[in-house]
Amino acid sequence: MLEAVDLSVKMKKKEYDVKAEKIAPLLGELQRTAKEKNVPVLLVVEGWQGSEKGTLINRLLQMLDPRGYFFLAPKSREDEEYPFLIPFWEVTPPAxxxxxxxxxWYLEVLRRRVERKEEKQDYSSVFRDICAFERQLADNGTVVLKFFCHIDKKEQKKRLEKRAANPDLAWLVTDNDWRENKQYDDFLFCAEEMLSFTGTEYAPWTIVAATDFEFAAWKIISTVERVLRQRLSGDEWPATGGVLGGVEYGTSAALSALEPEGDMADKEYDRTMKNLQKELKSMELRMFRERLPVILAFEGVDAAGKGGAIRRVTETLYPMNYTVYPVGAPNDLERSHHYLWRFWKDFPKDGHLAVFDRSWYGRVLVERVEGFCTHAEWYRAYREINEMERHLTAFGTVLLKFWLQIDPEEQLRRFESRRDDPLRAWKLTDEDWRNRSKWNDYQNAAGEMLVRTSTPYAPWTVVGTNSKKLARTKILKTVVDGIQNALTQRSGGKGTGK
Structure with a gap:
């Protein structure tokens, strides 16, 4: 692909100046239109060191209103405390x-593949994660444009030598730049594969012959103008495909088949909880030492006991190692991004525990039932959530998901108990009563969610909570077993996906 690019193409500066003068006001108008229509735009400019990416981008920026864009030059990360896509989710554009x-993220892939001598390894799973990330943005309405600025090995060496000889620019030339030129063929192999795997209809690559500066600048600017004009004029944009099968689900068997639970004697409960909490506290220290990230996600019926279960999980832990995130309705900033954005930024780094009291599954539960998103939006969320969870677990994150279930009679009893208790009446809201009137709708949504998103790498644990004692011990034991299994795998030398 890259070797077939004609690097001899040129454009005279006078010709560029004439074209740039005409297109600048059009770009400004398109930028304002994107703002009016709440369309987010993401431009990714990759390429060889020495291909003048920064200067080329600056030509584009001079034609835009600085109040409407963010420019970032992310550094390749030395640490690996998070799955590699997390920092990039945080900088995706709002509406x-x-x-x-x-x-x-492509710089991260190239660094791993060449600088770590991994260029011959199968990176298809990484490319799959990248394509899923870009497709999710595109499905949410983001215009994704990707440019790769290409020069040959000889031209790169000439430019690096020129910079190194200039006292004002020499500091820009790093050992990594020289290594890239020395290993140009290895980088070329990896770049070719990367472009081939990740060039999609919803996030295509534009290869920019960057030997001549004016030609390269015009290629980028004119492509941005053309694509934005197409998108903002209402022309049809490539669809990214369907999701799963067109199967309708009623109440999940996992919910409808829950048997009567019985109960647990107080002494047995106290003894069991004490032992489990002691084990969990010990594991928390091992998690920290061995840099194991853990996520617990709690969903369930209103009044099913999520808060009480979370307190039993965390009450003996060291507070600096865990965070509980109570999830409510998104705020204005969160609504301006992809719905998963607010969760990506809260996922834990190595050695830490994140507990979500409700989670990203709100998309296929409350947002679905209450009509806060379209059918297409919540329907494709099953695939998006599975992709996100696969990326987290492939990194080595322990992800445990709990659905807490009570029957409608027990829910009514708990509602009435809260209502009649002055110290707990605040827990009961008009929304709780309203949701209860939609019991069947929520149960059907939960049933489909459990079927579509219980995967080998992130299965659901359904917990009947008519008996709070049995429920809490089951949850604690599941958490202890899940973390213990992960720690055992690490100590046994098995891979963690890192």
């Missing part, structure tokens, strides 16, 4: 804004 990246 109506533009983010321009000089270097991106």
């Amino acid at each position: 109506g804004r533009m983010t321009i990246l000089s270097g991106s």
Whole structure:
């Protein structure tokens, strides 16, 4: 692909100046239109060191209103405390804004493959995660444009030598730049594969012959103008495909088949909880030492006991190692992004525990039932959630998901108990009563969710909570077993996906 690019093409500066003068006001108008229509725009500019990516981007920025864009040049990360896509989710553009990246998640892939001598390894799973990430943005309405600025090995060496000889620019030339030129063929192999795997209809690559500066600048600017004009004029944009099968689900067997639970004697409960909490506290220290990230996600019927279960999980832990995230309705900033954005930014780094009291599954539960998103949006969320969870677990994150279930009679009893208790009446809201009137709708949504998103790498644990004692011990034991299994795998030398 890259070797077939004609690097001899040129454009005279006078010709560029004439074209740039005409297109600049059009780009400004398109930027304002994107803001009015709440369309986010993401521009990714990759390429060889020495291909003048920054200067090329600056030509584009001069034609835009700086109040409407963010420019970032992410550094390749030395640490690996998080799955590699997390920092990039955090900088995705909100509705109506533009983010321009000089270097991106692709820089991370190239660094891993060449600098760590992994160029011959199968990176299809990484490319799959990247394509899923970009497709999710596109499905949410983001315009994704990707440019790769290409020069040959000889031209790169000439430019690096020129920079190194200039006292004002020499500091820009790093050992990594020289290594890239020395290993140009290895980088070329990896770049070719990367472009081939990740060039999609919803996030296509534009290869920019960057030997001649004016030609390269015009290629980027004119492509941005053309694509934005197409998108904002209402022309049809490539669809990214369907999701799963068109199967309708009623109440999940996992919910309808829950048997009567019985109960547990107080002494047995106290003894069991004490032992489990002691084990969990010990594991928390091992998690920290061995840098194991853990996520617990709690969903369930209103009044099923999520808060009480979470307190039993965390009450003996060291507070600096865990965070509980109570999830409510998204705020204005969160609504301006992809719905998963607010969760990506809270996922734990190595050695830490994140507990979500409700989670990203709100998309296929409350947002679905209450009509806060379209059918297409919640339907494709099953695939998006599975992709996100696969990326987390492939990194080595322990992800445990709990659905807490009570029957409608027990829910009514708990509602009435809260209502009649002055110290707990605040827990009961008009929304709780309203949701109860939609019991069947929520149960059907939960049933489909459990079927579509219980995967080998992130299965659901359904917990009947008519008996709070049995429920809490089951949850604690599941958490202890899940973390213990992960720690055992690590100590046994098995891979963690890192």
